[in-house]
Amino acid sequence: MQPVRRPPTTPFAILGLLKAAPRSGYDIRQETASGLGHFWSESYGQIYPALRALAAKGLVRRRSERRTGRRARIVYSITSKGREALRRWTLVPPRSAPPRNELLLKLYFGGQESATAHAAWLRRLTNEETDRLNRVRRLRQQLVLGQIDHPNPRLWMITLEHEERMAEARVTWFRKTLGYYAMVANSRGTATPSEGEET
Amino acid sequence: MQPVRRPPTTPFAILGLLKAAPRSGYDIRQETASGLGHFWSESYGQIYPALRALAAKGLVRRRSERRTGRRARIVYSITSKGREALRRWTLVPPRSAPPRNELLLKLYFGGQESATAHAAWLRRLTNEETDRLNRVRRLRQQLVLGQIDHPNPRLWMITLEHEERMAEARVTWFRKTLGYYAMVANSRGTATPSEGEET
DNA sequence: GGGTGCATGTAATGGGTTACATGATTCT
DNA sequence: AGAATCATGTAACCCATTACATGCACCC
Numbered sequence: 001m002q003p004v005r006r007p008p009t010t011p012f013a014i015l016g017l018l019k020a021a022p023r024s025g026y027d028i029r030q031e032t033a034s035g036l037g038h039f040w041s042e043s044y045g046q047i048y049p050a051l052r053a054l055a056a057k058g059l060v061r062r063r064s065e066r067r068t069g070r071r072a073r074i075v076y077s078i079t080s081k082g083r084e085a086l087r088r089w090t091l092v093p094p095r096s097a098p099p100r101n102e103l104l105l106k107l108y109f110g111g112q113e114s115a116t117a118h119a120a121w122l123r124r125l126t127n128e129e130t131d132r133l134n135r136v137r138r139l140r141q142q143l144v145l146g147q148i149d150h151p152n153p154r155l156w157m158i159t160l161e162h163e164e165r166m167a168e169a170r171v172t173w174f175r176k177t178l179g180y181y182a183m184v185a186n187s188r189g190t191a192t193p194s195e196g197e198e199t
Numbered sequence: 200m201q202p203v204r205r206p207p208t209t210p211f212a213i214l215g216l217l218k219a220a221p222r223s224g225y226d227i228r229q230e231t232a233s234g235l236g237h238f239w240s241e242s243y244g245q246i247y248p249a250l251r252a253l254a255a256k257g258l259v260r261r262r263s264e265r266r267t268g269r270r271a272r273i274v275y276s277i278t279s280k281g282r283e284a285l286r287r288w289t290l291v292p293p294r295s296a297p298p299r300n301e302l303l304l305k306l307y308f309g310g311q312e313s314a315t316a317h318a319a320w321l322r323r324l325t326n327e328e329t330d331r332l333n334r335v336r337r338l339r340q341q342l343v344l345g346q347i348d349h350p351n352p353r354l355w356m357i358t359l360e361h362e363e364r365m366a367e368a369r370v371t372w373f374r375k376t377l378g379y380y381a382m383v384a385n386s387r388g389t390a391t392p393s394e395g396e397e398t
Numbered sequence: 399g400g401g402t403g404c405a406t407g408t409a410a411t412g413g414g415t416t417a418c419a420t421g422a423t424t425c426t
Numbered sequence: 427a428g429a430a431t432c433a434t435g436t437a438a439c440c441c442a443t444t445a446c447a448t449g450c451a452c453c454c
Contacts, residue, residue: 008441009301016308026405039300039307043443048407071450073405090309093320094301098415101238102208102293104358108238109215110289111351121292152310158379159303162372169368173361180357207413225433242415247435270422272433297443 007089011050011059013040015078015086018060020151022077025051038136038163051076059085107177112184119181126174133167140164206288210249210258212239214277214285217259219350221276224250237335237362250275258284306376311383318380325373332366339363 017028017036025047032042054060059082066072078086103125110118140160142148150156216227216235224246231241253259258281265271277285302324309317339359341347349355 009304010441012308013304016304019308024405025407029405037298039298039303041297041299044407045409045443045445046441069451071405086308087313090305090313091316092305093323094305097299097301098240099236099238100240100296101361102296104238104361105208105212105215106289106291106293108351108354108358109211109218109285111354114286114289117290124292152307154379155307155310158376159307161375162300162303165368165372166365169364173364176360177357180353209413223433224435228433243435244415244417244437245413268423270433 010042010046011054012086012089013042014047014050014054015059015082015089018076018078019083019086022075024065024073024075026073039159054082058082115181115184115188119178119185122174122178122181126171126178129167129170129174133164133171136160136163136167209241209245210253211285211288212241213246213249213253214258214281214288217275217277218282218285221274223264223272223274225272238358253281257281314380314383314387318377318384321373321377321380325370325377328366328369328373332363332370335359335362335366 013032013036014028017023017031023031025044028047028051029042029044031037032040051060051062055062055076059079060076061079062074062076064072065075107118139148140157143150143153143157143160212231212235213227216222216230222230224243227246227250228241228243230236231239250259250261254261254275258278259275260278261273261275263271264274306317338347339356342349342352342356342359
């Protein structure tokens, strides 16, 4: 009846950001849409309630900041209690998420009948993934050359390398898979339409 | 007020399994815990309600099967309407999930202070991932050699290749990352504790 | 005066897991 | 007799996104 509590990760993602600098809810959203967005994202619907809860537990401090010429906003900063909670959380090994790959599901259950359509969107996805890979490579290169200012370049590098390895692997797989689909789609789109498929 | 309806994927995963053969809810769970489990998983809490909903929409047919000597069970089979719904679903390109990598979050926010602990669980995760990679490689090899019977070996191969490419990439990244953490953890655990870390 | 960006927030809804309840049958 | 497995199902949560409401301030 009482399900086991697994610690949610949203509040810790927020604490982590606040550890680097005090921020508003809006700032946090921006951050998870750009930099951190490489490996973590949050929506307003998560952030604002979580900030309240953190403040209620004394892990962050809330203060409103009025600025001349700009609208006032609420800035949160981490407390020492919050810092400690964050530290403890990072020590616990991460739990792995159950696999959920919609792409594979659609290919697998689509069968050969859908090969033409699949070839079409696989081509698009391949291009998107290739672009992403190139972006990450450029980013990493800039970091290597010291053209990017970052509070912890080493750890940032580690996350970029993760992105890059994964993107490379996906592109490799995409190209190979696309080869198969293009072949199947072609063999029925043009040559022998009433042949049926054997293989 | 009325959020846009994104089609849920659970019912289609179920339809896909039923397309191959009629199955009970229990069977479906077993399937998503073994074979399909490589890239998709479902829990009872999802499956049974989804089966009811599918039956109500006429996409699957429900019939109870009484077997001599074994307890009766409820077997679902796909209808032609269900087959059509599945086909249409596979034609639509998959949506990509927002990135959520708890591992990177913990490393990134943990900083160097937690390097010793991180090195420890990174080592464990590296081993687990390596084992998984080896398992997938063996599986693929068996498929190549025709030692595995599968209704659609080509599509199954494509999913295994995906698994393999990803596992390879993760192992590569793990080893590299572990190298860094082992170094940091070591340099402070033994030699020059007050030196700080350069390299 | 109107668009855009800054800023805070909530209601509605859906996705998903875990833990339990319940019971039959088979194996030891 | 008791454990393991087959089998169906639900209650209680939690996680998360989307879409909207609201309003300030700046720039054109």
